[in-house]
Amino acid sequence: MLHFLNFVWCVAFVFIIGEKGSVYSLAVSNSSEEYGYYNIYNKIDSMQKAFQTLETNVQRKNNMLRQILQPITKMDDNIEMSDQSSQVTKTVQPLQKNDTAVGFTTRLQQTTYSSSSSIIQGSPILYNGGNAYNGTVFTCPSPGLYLFHVSVLTNTERGGIRIYKNSQQLTLAFAGSDPQWNGASVSAAVWLDVGDQVYLRPHIYSSTLHLDPNSAFTGVKIN
Known part of the structure; x- marks a missing residue:
């Protein structure tokens, strides 16, 4: 009888220890999951900020390039218009037979x-x-x-x-x-x-x- 009671107490003790272990594991698991989600959100936020900064820099450089290239583009347009104008105004006069040439x-x-x-x-x-x-x-x-x-x-x-x-x-x-x-x-x-x-x-x-x-x-x- 004594041996049986000792056996029951052992089973009960093991069960209690197992329940506490399960609770502790669940708590640790929940904490780890919450910490992992926190890291992902932080990374996403950091990436979004980095992309926004990159986009801002790209737009700023594009504006600078437009300001630099605008005078060159106008110069090319003026040269092209001048060439076209000269081609329009210049006409090739073919040599004609001149019987009065001595x-x-x-x-x-x-x-x-x-x-x-x-x-x-x-x-x-x-x-x-x-x-x-x-x-x-x-x-x-x-x-x-x-x-x-x-x-x-x-x-x-x-x-x-x-x-x-x-x-x-x-x-x-x-x-x-x-x-x-x-x-x-x-x-x-x-x-x-x-x-x-x-x-x-x-x-x-x-x-x-x-x-x-x-x-x-x-x-x-x-x-």
């Missing part, structure tokens, strides 16, 4: 000259602006600086062509001493007054000067 080009007539006083004929005439070249002589229609050029192709030994202004010899295109086909060319820049004449005469070493039709004579007013 100048000519002619091939030299294929023939044989036996006198150095002869005037070399031009035929066909490829261009004759101002109609100042008549196929033999160029007569100056307006004062200015002119450039003349002659090229000669011949099989005459030591043959050539001289450029004359009125009675004055200017330059000589000398074809050389080879009896085969030879080429030569020469230019002359000269000031002409109205009525001055420019023409070609043969340079004859032996008896004749034979010209190939690819020989040419050109003159143009340059100023």
Whole structure:
């Protein structure tokens, strides 16, 4: 009987201790949960404050950038408008054919000259602006600086062509001493007054000067 009572007291003591332990565990658990929730709310509040501060800083920097970039943007707009305006106002004027421009080009007539006083004929005439070249002589229609050029192709030994202004010899295109086909060319820049004449005469070493039709004579007013 005594042993049974001792057993009952032991069971009761264990039960009481267990209940107290449960109550203590529940209390600790509730306290821990309340403390955990408190930490989470604090973190959320801290994060919200950090985001608000970051947003404020970003807005402030954006405003500063706008203030800095605004003059540059206006400058670019002004430059673009100026370029567009200049493109609108500028119009490209294509070059037009001007038949009154003084100048000519002619091939030299294929023939044989036996006198150095002869005037070399031009035929066909490829261009004759101002109609100042008549196929033999160029007569100056307006004062200015002119450039003349002659090229000669011949099989005459030591043959050539001289450029004359009125009675004055200017330059000589000398074809050389080879009896085969030879080429030569020469230019002359000269000031002409109205009525001055420019023409070609043969340079004859032996008896004749034979010209190939690819020989040419050109003159143009340059100023």
